[in-house]
Amino acid sequence: MKRLLIAAAVVAMSTTPAFAQVKVGMITTLSGGGAGLGLDVRDGFMLAIAQSGRDDIEVVIEDDQRKPDIAVQLSDKMIQSERVDVMTGIIWSNLAMAVVPAAVRQNVFYLSPNAGPSALAGKGCHANYFNVAWQNDNLHEAAGAYANSAGHKNSFILAPNYPAGIDALTGYKRFFEGDLAGEVFTKLGQTDYAAEIAQIRASDADSVFFFLPGGMGISFLKQFADSGIDLPVVGPAFSFDQGILQAVGSAALGVVNTSQWNKDIDNPTNAAFVESFEAEYGRLPSLYASQGFDTANLLISALDTASPSDADAFREALRAANFDSTRGDFAFGPNHHPVQNIYAREVIQEGDVFTNKTLGLALENHSDAYAADCMM
Amino acid sequence: MSTILIIEQILNGLQLGIMLFLMAAGLTLIFGVMGLINLAHGSLYMVGAFAASTVANLTGSFLAALVAALTAAAFAGALVETLIIRRLYRAPHLDQVLATFALILIFSEGTRLVFGSFPLYLDIPSALAGPITLPGGIAYSKYRLALIVIGLVVALGLWCLIERTRLGTQIRAGENDREMIAALGVDISKLYTIVFALGAALAGLAGALVGAIQSVQVGMGEPVLILAFVVIVIGGIGSIRGAFVGALLVGLTDTLGGVFLPELFALFLEPGAAQRTGSALASMSIYILMGAVLVWRPSGLFGARA
Numbered sequence: 001m002k003r004l005l006i007a008a009a010v011v012a013m014s015t016t017p018a019f020a021q022v023k024v025g026m027i028t029t030l031s032g033g034g035a036g037l038g039l040d041v042r043d044g045f046m047l048a049i050a051q052s053g054r055d056d057i058e059v060v061i062e063d064d065q066r067k068p069d070i071a072v073q074l075s076d077k078m079i080q081s082e083r084v085d086v087m088t089g090i091i092w093s094n095l096a097m098a099v100v101p102a103a104v105r106q107n108v109f110y111l112s113p114n115a116g117p118s119a120l121a122g123k124g125c126h127a128n129y130f131n132v133a134w135q136n137d138n139l140h141e142a143a144g145a146y147a148n149s150a151g152h153k154n155s156f157i158l159a160p161n162y163p164a165g166i167d168a169l170t171g172y173k174r175f176f177e178g179d180l181a182g183e184v185f186t187k188l189g190q191t192d193y194a195a196e197i198a199q200i201r202a203s204d205a206d207s208v209f210f211f212l213p214g215g216m217g218i219s220f221l222k223q224f225a226d227s228g229i230d231l232p233v234v235g236p237a238f239s240f241d242q243g244i245l246q247a248v249g250s251a252a253l254g255v256v257n258t259s260q261w262n263k264d265i266d267n268p269t270n271a272a273f274v275e276s277f278e279a280e281y282g283r284l285p286s287l288y289a290s291q292g293f294d295t296a297n298l299l300i301s302a303l304d305t306a307s308p309s310d311a312d313a314f315r316e317a318l319r320a321a322n323f324d325s326t327r328g329d330f331a332f333g334p335n336h337h338p339v340q341n342i343y344a345r346e347v348i349q350e351g352d353v354f355t356n357k358t359l360g361l362a363l364e365n366h367s368d369a370y371a372a373d374c375m376m
Numbered sequence: 377m378s379t380i381l382i383i384e385q386i387l388n389g390l391q392l393g394i395m396l397f398l399m400a401a402g403l404t405l406i407f408g409v410m411g412l413i414n415l416a417h418g419s420l421y422m423v424g425a426f427a428a429s430t431v432a433n434l435t436g437s438f439l440a441a442l443v444a445a446l447t448a449a450a451f452a453g454a455l456v457e458t459l460i461i462r463r464l465y466r467a468p469h470l471d472q473v474l475a476t477f478a479l480i481l482i483f484s485e486g487t488r489l490v491f492g493s494f495p496l497y498l499d500i501p502s503a504l505a506g507p508i509t510l511p512g513g514i515a516y517s518k519y520r521l522a523l524i525v526i527g528l529v530v531a532l533g534l535w536c537l538i539e540r541t542r543l544g545t546q547i548r549a550g551e552n553d554r555e556m557i558a559a560l561g562v563d564i565s566k567l568y569t570i571v572f573a574l575g576a577a578l579a580g581l582a583g584a585l586v587g588a589i590q591s592v593q594v595g596m597g598e599p600v601l602i603l604a605f606v607v608i609v610i611g612g613i614g615s616i617r618g619a620f621v622g623a624l625l626v627g628l629t630d631t632l633g634g635v636f637l638p639e640l641f642a643l644f645l646e647p648g649a650a651q652r653t654g655s656a657l658a659s660m661s662i663y664i665l666m667g668a669v670l671v672w673r674p675s676g677l678f679g680a681r682a
Contacts, residue, residue, distance in 0.1 A: 031484075031485065031488065032484075032594070032595055035488070035493040035594070036493045036494045036495075039493055161652060161655045161656060161659070166652070183647065183648070183651055184638070184651065184655075185638075185651050185652055185655040186634075186655070187634070187655070187658075187659045189599055191586075191590045191591070191596075191599065192388075192392055192589075192590070194388035194391065194392070194517075194520065194631070195385055195388050195631050195634050195635050198381055198384045198385055198388065198635075199381070199635065201381075201384075201515065202378060202380070202381045214591075215495060215590070215591035215593050215596070216591075218495055218590070218591035218593075219589065219590040219591050222499075222500075222588075222589055222590070222591075223517075223589050223590075226500060226505060226506065226507075226517050226519060226589065227507060227515075227517060228506050228507040228515065243494045243495075244494065244495055244591075246494070246497055247494065247495035247496055247497045247591055247592065247593075248497075249497050249499055
């Protein structure tokens with residue numbers, strides 16, 4: 001009898017591959033200093049799943065506490081005991097580097113909603129790894145391109161002394177055609193920028209570029225505004241997302257930042273996304289939320305044509321990127337990273353709320369500098 | 377590198393040092409009097425900043441925010457001391473470290489439950505906004521200058537309290553021989569609660585003052601806590617005077633190291649590499665300073681117990 005049941009179950013499973021449960025493992029940061037980013041990715045992702053009305057997608061969510069060792073443990077658990085088909089969620093590049101290469105080697109698909117380290121875009125690219133957000137350098141490259149068009153000739157640039165910070169300055173310099181009035185690496189997690197601001201004041205810079213994500217950016221902007229130095233500031237969207245703008249307040253007004261997404265990008269998907277996100281969670285979405293939302297919709301679009309159990313067909317379905325992105329046009333390049341428009345935005349105040357307004361294109365259909373190294 | 381820039385950087389170093397002193401003073405008092413390693417001191421700094429931000433947003437008054445920060449942190453400190461820390465005085469240091477580490481997690485996640493995961497807004501009062509021109513044409517932030525003055529006033533007040541009042545005598549006696557002052561009829565457990573609340577209030581004040589120019593968020597206290605530990609190790613554990621000198625040393629080393637080490641390396645390396653090497657060495661500079669002080673004086677600059 002028991003054997004019969006098992007046989008029946010096996011038959012039932014094998015005859016309905018298209019409707020089988022798909023298990024998604026999401027590892028993201030839900031506690032500690034960077035929790036706002038993880039919450040936004042999770043909420044955007046789950047909003048898309050809920051809107052799809054599908055009940056065959058099971059999402060397992062775990063908190064990595066922004067610690068690489070915990071992310072690795074969670075990933076092992078998800079792959080070996082939960083047997084997930086697809087993984088997603090990681091915010092930070094150092095955690096992605098600890099988890100993604102091992103996961104994709106074990107035939108799991110990984111869809112990155114945020115981190116895009118250069119190592120995974122070039123020589124270390126993998127057929128099962130898709131980045132739905134950007135390659136890490138992209139927004140900095142766009143900031144360099146914007147600085148040219150704004151007529152900046154002499155930039156003072158600063159970023160924390162860690163891989164993503166070095167990539168940021170490299171990305172800016174790759175596109176910026178002017179000179180550098182100064183180049184400073186700060187400590188990761190630094191909260192006081194008095195020394196750097198004094199250096200900016202003493203230099204002959206005509207503009208400032210900075211990459212200081214999260215709380216570091218809040219501190220820098222408040223202190224820079226208080227210093228009375230009147231120079232245009234350019235940065236990537238990471239210090240100007242919806243989650244932290246309220247904490248910076250009027251100190252951020254007028255700062256130009258670059259992003260692949262903004263809430264006023266004009267397409268029906270985006271309008272519906274912004275409205276439903278605000279209705280569901282009672283706050284405006286950030287770019288991280290849009291990335292989570294797009295990641296889930298990419299996954300759903302691929303599941304419509306193939307199941308992860310047929311890896312080749314599923315990979316083709318992902319590569320087609322046949323979904324309506326909140327950014328408008330979206331396509332993958334040969335290294336499975338986005339080819340997309342990047343915009344310049346300006347921080348404005350709408351009533352009591354600080355938010356961003358799109359100024360115009362910074363880079364059109366932009367890919368990344370590493371795609372040529374990718375042998376897939 | 378102009379003289380003006382150098383003076384400005386020295387002021388920045390002083391300001392950082394004085395804020396560190398507010399943190400380190402409480403930490404070193406608590407260790408000196410009670411023999412307790414309090415890792416949760418950074419959480420009290422965070423409590424101060426969150427209380428200040430909440431009250432500032434409600435009332436619009438920075439002064440009210442400072443009072444709220446002091447009160448909230450002192451109250452949280454007194455509560456934690458009577459409920460939890462009191463059971464740990466006789467426990468080995470490892471148990472104290474474990475328990476106060478648990479307190480960090482409880483404070484952090486508790487704050488997140490109440491205030492959410494996104495940073496809060498706290499601005500400097502409008503009267504102190506913007507720069508002021510000092511003699512010699514140095515443009516310097518009014519607020520940072522105010523921080524230096526407030527810190528010095530608090531340091532002076534603390535010195536008077538410890539050296540000139542009855543409570544101060546009891547605190548100093550408690551550091552030397554707690555059995556004896558208990559035998560003399562001083563209510564030692566009340567004294568401990570007062571010292572703990574005082575240390576907590578100083579941390580809360582630092583959190584509120586610094587929160588206005590930084591970001592008020594969960595986990596903001598831990599990086600400062602590490603610096604405060606470096607300060608009290610350099611100054612000599614238990615010594616307020618040591619904490620003051622140590623804090624200024626650490627503040628100046630950290631600020632000036634970050635500025636001048638990259639310049640130094642630029643003399644013989646190409647600019648990008650000089651920046652990276654210089655910044656890396658600058659992050660280590662205060663620990664190198666700590667190592668050097670400990671080699672020279674194993675119990676710190678003003679350490680009583682060898």
